[in-house]
Amino acid sequence: xxxxxGRAAPQVPRLRRRGRGIRLRLLQPRLLPPDRTxxxxxxPPHRVRHGLGGRQAAARLPPDPxxxxxxxxxAGGAAADRAVxxxxxxxxxxxxxxxxxxxxxxxxxxxxxxxxxxxxxSTGEVVDLPFDLCWGSEMTVKWALDIxxxxxxxxxxxxxxxxxxxxxxxxxxxxxVPTHTASMASILVELRRFAREHGxxxxxxxxxxxxxxxxxIEQGLIRPGDVAVGAxxxxxxxxxxxxLATGIGSTDLxxxxxxxxxWMRVPEAALVRFHGSLRPHVQxxxxxxYLCGLIGVHGAVxxxxxxxxxxxxxxxxxxxxxxxxxxxxMGAKYGLxxxxxxxxxxxxxxVDHPDFTVDEDDAEYVDVIDVDLGSxxxxxALPFSPDNAVGTHQLQHLLRNWGEYEGREDLMTGVAPLAxxxxxxxxxxxxxxxxxxxxxxxxxxxxxVADVLRGRRVHEGVRTIVIPASQKAYRAAMxxxxxxxxxxxxxxxxSSSCGPCIGIKSGVLGKGEVAVFTSNRNFRGRCGDVDxxxxxASPAIAARAALTGVLAPIGDRSxxxxxxxxxxxxxxxxxxxxxxxxxxxxxxxxxxxxxxxAASDTAGRDAHAEGGSLxxxxxxxxxxxxxxxxxxxxxxxxxxxxxxIMAHAGNQAFLDHYAGTGHDLTGSVxxxxxxxxxxxxxxxxxxxxxxxxxxxxVAHSFARIFFRNALNIGLRLxxxxxxxxxxxxxxxxxxxxxxxxxxxxxxxxxxxxTPPSAFERELLTAGGLVxxxxxxxxxxxxxx
Numbered sequence: 001x002x003x004x005x006g007r008a009a010p011q012v013p014r015l016r017r018r019g020r021g022i023r024l025r026l027l028q029p030r031l032l033p034p035d036r037t038x039x040x041x042x043x044p045p046h047r048v049r050h051g052l053g054g055r056q057a058a059a060r061l062p063p064d065p066x067x068x069x070x071x072x073x074x075a076g077g078a079a080a081d082r083a084v085x086x087x088x089x090x091x092x093x094x095x096x097x098x099x100x101x102x103x104x105x106x107x108x109x110x111x112x113x114x115x116x117x118x119x120x121x122s123t124g125e126v127v128d129l130p131f132d133l134c135w136g137s138e139m140t141v142k143w144a145l146d147i148x149x150x151x152x153x154x155x156x157x158x159x160x161x162x163x164x165x166x167x168x169x170x171x172x173x174x175x176x177v178p179t180h181t182a183s184m185a186s187i188l189v190e191l192r193r194f195a196r197e198h199g200x201x202x203x204x205x206x207x208x209x210x211x212x213x214x215x216x217i218e219q220g221l222i223r224p225g226d227v228a229v230g231a232x233x234x235x236x237x238x239x240x241x242x243x244l245a246t247g248i249g250s251t252d253l254x255x256x257x258x259x260x261x262x263w264m265r266v267p268e269a270a271l272v273r274f275h276g277s278l279r280p281h282v283q284x285x286x287x288x289x290y291l292c293g294l295i296g297v298h299g300a301v302x303x304x305x306x307x308x309x310x311x312x313x314x315x316x317x318x319x320x321x322x323x324x325x326x327x328x329x330m331g332a333k334y335g336l337x338x339x340x341x342x343x344x345x346x347x348x349x350x351v352d353h354p355d356f357t358v359d360e361d362d363a364e365y366v367d368v369i370d371v372d373l374g375s376x377x378x379x380x381a382l383p384f385s386p387d388n389a390v391g392t393h394q395l396q397h398l399l400r401n402w403g404e405y406e407g408r409e410d411l412m413t414g415v416a417p418l419a420x421x422x423x424x425x426x427x428x429x430x431x432x433x434x435x436x437x438x439x440x441x442x443x444x445x446x447x448x449v450a451d452v453l454r455g456r457r458v459h460e461g462v463r464t465i466v467i468p469a470s471q472k473a474y475r476a477a478m479x480x481x482x483x484x485x486x487x488x489x490x491x492x493x494x495s496s497s498c499g500p501c502i503g504i505k506s507g508v509l510g511k512g513e514v515a516v517f518t519s520n521r522n523f524r525g526r527c528g529d530v531d532x533x534x535x536x537a538s539p540a541i542a543a544r545a546a547l548t549g550v551l552a553p554i555g556d557r558s559x560x561x562x563x564x565x566x567x568x569x570x571x572x573x574x575x576x577x578x579x580x581x582x583x584x585x586x587x588x589x590x591x592x593x594x595x596x597x598a599a600s601d602t603a604g605r606d607a608h609a610e611g612g613s614l615x616x617x618x619x620x621x622x623x624x625x626x627x628x629x630x631x632x633x634x635x636x637x638x639x640x641x642x643x644x645i646m647a648h649a650g651n652q653a654f655l656d657h658y659a660g661t662g663h664d665l666t667g668s669v670x671x672x673x674x675x676x677x678x679x680x681x682x683x684x685x686x687x688x689x690x691x692x693x694x695x696x697x698v699a700h701s702f703a704r705i706f707f708r709n710a711l712n713i714g715l716r717l718x719x720x721x722x723x724x725x726x727x728x729x730x731x732x733x734x735x736x737x738x739x740x741x742x743x744x745x746x747x748x749x750x751x752x753x754t755p756p757s758a759f760e761r762e763l764l765t766a767g768g769l770v771x772x773x774x775x776x777x778x779x780x781x782x783x784x
């Protein structure tokens with residue numbers, strides 16, 4: 001994350017209030033000159049707000065007497081108007097516009113909801129939203145089918161529902177294929193048979209397969225304006241093409257398969273406004289990591305993260321796909337781009353679509369974040385979180401001058417483990433490089449890597465794994481000769497799949513290894529041993545690491561910093577940003593100490609006899625790979641899940657206690673900080689906690705998909721804000737439903753619980769989404 005560019009001094013982020021949100025400005029002033037009309041104000045980007053008449057259109061089209069007239073234009077009417085607008089990069093007029101209502105004055109997410117429902121919606125409203133496509137992987141479909149089997153629904157109802165959704169459903173096998181165990185192979189046999197019986201389309205090994213978030217867009221199954229729901233957290237990738245796409249869990253998928261819709265809450269929206277253009281060696285992945293480092297993995301929780309600004313035109317579709325893909329790493333429900341000329345060129349002239357535009361001034365954005373693309377240097381994310389983002393020049397300075405920074409309390413996490421491996425030049429030796437995943441397995445990414453490696457060999461001892469995100473990208477790379485370049489350079493090229501990203505089947509890391517991945521998550525233990533480290537990076541940085549054997553800067557430092565002092569100032573700002581984002585005032589010593597009456601040995605005690613459930617405390621941003629490591633999620637069995645919950649959390653006292661009770665948390669409660677349950681949409685994590693017998697989970701706040709999945713299975717979540725940070729391990733907690741409070745019996749304190757919405761209460765009262773849906777189905781049948 002750069003502190004400045006050229007000879008400009010680093011800019012400290014300035015916070016400005018805008019409505020209820022915070023406006024975070026990160027502009028380098030000289031990139032946007034003041035309005036020359038005076039007053040020092042900046043001109044807003046030009047937007048066309050009016051309709052387009054025939055004469056006006058003709059005047060704007062370049063005269064070309066010799067050109068063949070497009071039959072579509074000769075035909076006139078609405079189709080001709082849309083075609084002209086697409087060519088001129090103008091907003092489209094759509095049938096959903098009504099007198100007195102301007103859709104562009106709304107956030108993109110509201111535009112998309114209203115486009116689908118055909119009526120106005122309000123932020124916070126819960127709607128039953130029909131989808132255009134729903135899908136799952138072998139890791140999530142199996143559990144969805146088991147839920148359907150055990151739902152108690154009539155077989156005819158299920159069969160009719162599946163038939164009605166047949167054309168809007170897909171199974172994509174991409175996580176562990178070709179598979180590596182007999183048990184998973186048996187599951188795949190079952191899923192393939194089920195798909196054949198019900199006429200559901202399957203994307204399997206080879207053929208037109210690949211990673212779901214790549215192939216469903218690539219093959220046109222998701223289009224602008226579509227509602228797309230996938231049982232995978234990175235389903236938000238399709239927001240890059242103007243689709244209302246988001247991730248769901250297996251219970252949601254099970255109900256969607258027979259109902260054709262999902263419950264959705266219309267979220268608030270934050271706008272990221274881009275200025276300028278990317279510099280050489282910088283890709284969309286660098287921007288995504290930079291932004292994640294700026295706002296944190298909780299910066300957009302349950303929001304729609306929307307992208308606009310004059311710099312948008314410089315971002316290619318692959319850049320946008322990376323940004324939308326990683327929106328979930330910032331907590332977002334959606335990562336949405338408008339439908340503009342870049343998208344029109346990508347889709348081609350034959351594809352017609354509704355238009356969705358960003359109104360930067362009038363739409364109700366709770367936050368506006370201005371970002372200068374030209375000031376972003378090649379960026380990486382250090383272990384063990386995508387928001388541990390740092391510019392490569394900054395990282396090298398840190399490691400070269402480690403003596404200045406070692407031991408600092410505000411040192412950003414992830415630096416110290418790598419510093420022990422760094423050489424004297426501030427470079428980090430790496431053991432493995434993985435180039436691929438739904439974030440960066442595109443043909444354009446393979447071209448970048450081939451350009452670096454052409455005519456060269458990867459560094460001895462660096463395992464370099466390249467996996468195109470789709471078979472189509474693989475074949476195109478073969479035709480261009482890219483695969484030959486990669487193989488001759490010493491890379492291992494594998495058929496399209498998720499590969500090492502999930503850490504189950506291929507490219508699994510061993511104890512103490514350091515790897516550079518172009519994927520989207522680097523949680524502890526996700527990609528192998530808990531003591532392995534993954535650095536997230538762009539394909540350009542990863543290819544350079546494969547070639548040289550070390551993680552090091554690319555590009556010229558002078559493009560971003562005037563001198564070493566400028567780099568140092570940028571690092572100080574970076575530390576300040578991380579501290580401000582994550583820091584909390586510590587409790588006074590007198591409050592931090594447990595009262596004398598608190599139990600010192602809690603194993604086996606009756607929680608109710610002590611006056612509440614025993615608290616086991618974990619930190620902020622506890623992700624689903626920590627709650628239940630993915631390696632234990634292959635077989636759908638909650639009784640097995642519960643044996644491994646919090647296995648990678650690093651709390652040995654908890655693990656000893658939990659093993660001593662026979663994996664029973666009936667008298668205990670898990671307490672998290674902010675953003676508990678971030679990461680994957682796998683429902684296994686809340687399932688494991690519920691199977692353990694824990695009566696509820698307490699946290700400052702919960703990640704969106706975990707919150708949704710817990711609600712769907714009837715696991716109670718207790719959200720108490722900053723009060724959670726004052727709970728200490730060994731405290732006794734009681735939920736007082738009459739007062740709507742969480743009581744810390746040990747400390748004699750209490751705090752109000754964030755109340756559930758009316759719909760959430762209905763779900764909890766029913767016992768979860770399956771029971772809730774069943775009651776509605778029976779009521780509808782009785783009314784006929």
